[in-house]
Amino acid sequence: MKKKLLALLVVFVSILFVLSACGSESEEASENNNAENEDAKESGTEETATTDEDAGDKPYVAIVSKGFQHQFWQAVQRGAEQAAEEFDVEITFEGPENESQVDKQMEMLQAALDKNPDAIGFAALDSQAASPLLEKADESDIPVIAFDSGVDSDIPLTTASTDNYAAAALAAEKMAELIGEQGKVALVVHDQVSVTGVQRRDGFVETIEENYPDIEIVDTQYGGGDHLESTNLAKTMIQAHPDIAGIYGSNEGSAIGVVNAVRELSKEGEVTVVGFDSGKQQIDAINEGIMAGAITQNPEGIGYETVKAAVDALNGEEVPENIDTGFYWYDADNMEDEEIQAAVYE
Amino acid sequence: MSTLTSNPSTSNQKKRLVSSGALQQILAFASLIILVIFFSIASENFLQWSNIEGILLSTTVIGILALGTTFVIITGGIDLSIGTGMTLTSVMTGVFIVFLGLPVLLGIIGGIVTGALIGFISGFSVSILRIPPFIATLAMMMIAEGLSLVISGASPIYFSDVEGFNNIALGSIFPGAIPNAVLIFFIMVLIGWILLSKTIVGRYTFSIGSNEEATRLSGINVKKWKMIIYTIAGCFTGVAGVIMASRLNSAQPALGMGYELEAIAAVVIGGTSLSGGKGSLIGTMIGALIMSVLTNGLRIMSIPQEWQTVVIGFVILLAVYFDMLRKKNS
Numbered sequence: 001m002k003k004k005l006l007a008l009l010v011v012f013v014s015i016l017f018v019l020s021a022c023g024s025e026s027e028e029a030s031e032n033n034n035a036e037n038e039d040a041k042e043s044g045t046e047e048t049a050t051t052d053e054d055a056g057d058k059p060y061v062a063i064v065s066k067g068f069q070h071q072f073w074q075a076v077q078r079g080a081e082q083a084a085e086e087f088d089v090e091i092t093f094e095g096p097e098n099e100s101q102v103d104k105q106m107e108m109l110q111a112a113l114d115k116n117p118d119a120i121g122f123a124a125l126d127s128q129a130a131s132p133l134l135e136k137a138d139e140s141d142i143p144v145i146a147f148d149s150g151v152d153s154d155i156p157l158t159t160a161s162t163d164n165y166a167a168a169a170l171a172a173e174k175m176a177e178l179i180g181e182q183g184k185v186a187l188v189v190h191d192q193v194s195v196t197g198v199q200r201r202d203g204f205v206e207t208i209e210e211n212y213p214d215i216e217i218v219d220t221q222y223g224g225g226d227h228l229e230s231t232n233l234a235k236t237m238i239q240a241h242p243d244i245a246g247i248y249g250s251n252e253g254s255a256i257g258v259v260n261a262v263r264e265l266s267k268e269g270e271v272t273v274v275g276f277d278s279g280k281q282q283i284d285a286i287n288e289g290i291m292a293g294a295i296t297q298n299p300e301g302i303g304y305e306t307v308k309a310a311v312d313a314l315n316g317e318e319v320p321e322n323i324d325t326g327f328y329w330y331d332a333d334n335m336e337d338e339e340i341q342a343a344v345y346e
Numbered sequence: 347m348s349t350l351t352s353n354p355s356t357s358n359q360k361k362r363l364v365s366s367g368a369l370q371q372i373l374a375f376a377s378l379i380i381l382v383i384f385f386s387i388a389s390e391n392f393l394q395w396s397n398i399e400g401i402l403l404s405t406t407v408i409g410i411l412a413l414g415t416t417f418v419i420i421t422g423g424i425d426l427s428i429g430t431g432m433t434l435t436s437v438m439t440g441v442f443i444v445f446l447g448l449p450v451l452l453g454i455i456g457g458i459v460t461g462a463l464i465g466f467i468s469g470f471s472v473s474i475l476r477i478p479p480f481i482a483t484l485a486m487m488m489i490a491e492g493l494s495l496v497i498s499g500a501s502p503i504y505f506s507d508v509e510g511f512n513n514i515a516l517g518s519i520f521p522g523a524i525p526n527a528v529l530i531f532f533i534m535v536l537i538g539w540i541l542l543s544k545t546i547v548g549r550y551t552f553s554i555g556s557n558e559e560a561t562r563l564s565g566i567n568v569k570k571w572k573m574i575i576y577t578i579a580g581c582f583t584g585v586a587g588v589i590m591a592s593r594l595n596s597a598q599p600a601l602g603m604g605y606e607l608e609a610i611a612a613v614v615i616g617g618t619s620l621s622g623g624k625g626s627l628i629g630t631m632i633g634a635l636i637m638s639v640l641t642n643g644l645r646i647m648s649i650p651q652e653w654q655t656v657v658i659g660f661v662i663l664l665a666v667y668f669d670m671l672r673k674k675n676s
Contacts, residue, residue, distance in 0.1 A: 219648050226601055227594045232404040233645060239397040240389065240646040260594065264403075264516060265396060280504055281596065
């Protein structure tokens with residue numbers, strides 16, 4: 001029996017090996033190259049094929065993001081490439097397939113370190129997991145620039161990310177303006193634990209409480225960013241407060257939930273909906289007039305500022321502790337603007 | 347189904363079980379009424395037609411999942427793949443209709459067949475490969491989750507350009523009446539009820555759950571019937587997936603995880619025993635309604651969400667406790 005189990009285990013493990021080998025062959029050229037010739041300083045990655053050895057004197061910044069397939073990360077990459085061209089540096093940009101692959105990201109960070117870059121840009125999926133590798137970078141005097149989300153460590157010189165609190169405050173101001181600075185409002189937030197959830201809630205709530213005494217926040221509920229759950233709870237909110245003036249949804253799923261609720265209850269035009277993030281359904285809702293507008297982050301700005309900060313660090317210049325990469329309010333009026341188009345992704 | 351027998355020493359085991367099941371149903375139904383009365387007093391906005399419609403609509407997806415999984419639970423099994431399985435069926439519906447341009451009806455059938463296929467594979471793993479249901483369907487849950495992301499490229503599939511798709515769930519065949527999704531839910535209750543109490547499938551479902559070995563020894567092909575039962579549950583998953591896609595007008599590939607537990611909770615509250623052998627679909631329907639009335643009522647009273655979860659947890663504890671009391675008495 002034991003032998004059988006052992007044999008099964010061996011078979012299973014070898015299947016895994018084969019599978020992972022196939023996977024890395026097709027998708028992760030960089031990893032393979034790395035394993036094959038460890039001493040090679042540079043190796044090609046998928047999109048931004050890098051220099052060969054003798055491109056030598058250009059500084060090289062290795063960027064490890066949380067992903068590269070999503071529109072958001074592609075926009076970050078565009079921004080990074082733009083900065084790379086402007087400041088004449090070489091970059092590589094890579095990330096795992098989805099945002100739960102912490103271990104894969106660690107492998108990528110390790111591979112990036114092995115290439116001995118001049119600087120590293122890093123968006124941590126899990127800041128704890130990354131700390132040994134970040135220390136290694138620190139020991140080798142490779143400056144690290146954090147982007148998108150902060151790292152729980154003082155090794156990164158700076159963090160280029162959206163100020164979610166300020167962005168939510170802007171959403172609150174827009175809401176106040178749209179409902180004539182009075183009435184009941186409610187929030188559908190994606191969660192009460194994560195940094196983005198907390199900041200996008202508090203920024204909104206505190207702005208309303210401090211500046212708009214005639215606006216009453218009647219309810220805050222959490223839908224986990226789940227479209228269906230958020231739809232059901234936003235519907236209940238409207239039932240509980242039939243005279244509600246506006247509802248704010250703190251991310252894509254939450255905002256879509258509010259839109260669905262308003263649509264299902266035929267309250268179009270009666271309830272002002274303010275959203276966060278982007279996506280086809282939000283853009284459609286704005287065009288149809290169900291959603292007044294939404295806040296979007298500036299992913300190109302995140303990429304651009306990351307590379308810029310790396311260049312500044314390499315040139316020995318001071319970099320600020322945090323870089324606010326900005327955000328935009330978009331609505332039916334400005335949606336076609338160039339800078340908004342760059343930040344709004346379907 | 348509702349035959350109450352006054353003679354507890356009857357040799358007909360099935361009848362006795364049904365009678366105690368009926369008791370549980372009455373208990374569950376009474377709790378539902380009490381909840382409705384309580385919330386109507388607590389909040390004047392609760393007992394409005396649009397809110398009731400909202401409660402019914404929010405019951406549909408979890409409710410249909412719960413109906414299907416009731417079959418599996420009565421056999422003494424469990425199906426953890428229904429949440430992400432539902433997501434996969436909604437993604438596949440999207441692939442059929444949006445990517446391949448098939449007619450809506452074919453797309454819907456494709457979605458339901460996908461659900462049936464997921465159920466069939468689970469059933470095959472459980473009965474032929476003899477993998478315990480918990481593990482087999484846990485694996486299926488992960489497979490379905492992964493496939494949804496792979497097939498959709500991890501981004502939502504939108505039905506915005508598919509005319510009338512939204513109406514599958516939200517339109518109403520009888521103008522001004524309840525949304526179709528609610529109607530479909532009740533039809534599924536009816537179909538499930540007929541299957542479970544009027545057909546051979548139902549008889550074998552109970553029989554396998556009460557005593558699998560005895561069922562096998564009496565010449566019934568338990569393996570075959572288990573596969574059929576999981577496949578039926580899979581069809582329900584498929585219907586739930588189509589309804590969710592229609593209501594959200596999109597297939598969201600990252601949704602669905604955790605829905606299986608809510609559905610199982612509804613089944614348990616409805617009086618179906620997790621140790622198998624007894625249960626009812628009417629009970630499950632009431633269980634699902636209790637869950638959504640509770641959530642809706644607590645929300646409408648603006649009770650903080652953290653506490654809503656605590657309350658629902660207590661309700662599940664109570665339901666299982668009553669189930670145990672009942673077992674002791676019988």
